[in-house]
Amino acid sequence: MNFGFLVLSFIFSVSIPEAVKEEVVDDAGEYPDAVIIRRNIGEGLLKVSSIHASEEKGEEAVLTVFKKGKFDAVCSDDKRFIKRLRLFEIPYITPVVFIAILLKKGKLPIREAHKKLDLLSPYVSEAEYDTVKLVLDNWRLQ
Numbered sequence: 001m002n003f004g005f006l007v008l009s010f011i012f013s014v015s016i017p018e019a020v021k022e023e024v025v026d027d028a029g030e031y032p033d034a035v036i037i038r039r040n041i042g043e044g045l046l047k048v049s050s051i052h053a054s055e056e057k058g059e060e061a062v063l064t065v066f067k068k069g070k071f072d073a074v075c076s077d078d079k080r081f082i083k084r085l086r087l088f089e090i091p092y093i094t095p096v097v098f099i100a101i102l103l104k105k106g107k108l109p110i111r112e113a114h115k116k117l118d119l120l121s122p123y124v125s126e127a128e129y130d131t132v133k134l135v136l137d138n139w140r141l142q
Contacts, residue, residue, distance in 0.1 A: 014075070015049040017061035059084070066090065077123055096124050096132045103139060110139055 028034035040046040051068045053061035073091040085092040102108035
């Protein structure tokens, strides 16, 4: 499962560069990730950025779009890419942390948040999983 290369704005507008769409959706056939991303683009939940990233692929296209656009952060689960983002002090968020944010914003019910965290558990570090699980386990609606 690859959730990498999403560019995120905290108003919950999520965009991907055209190069990422080509790599992850157009060239990926019917892999589960490709099907989900294709559906989310079709439903308007994901936008394909109109910002031109030249001939760049993947991470480079994400960085170009981030720098040229008005985005708050990059969303990725790729540890190597996250190290680069840290090095260049580019704000980022991981998919499991995004689950906690969606819960806090009232966009995701607690049961669904637990389900989504469990689905992502094989793809995240134990520390990150445990931290978000602790947030979910201690969630109280006020």
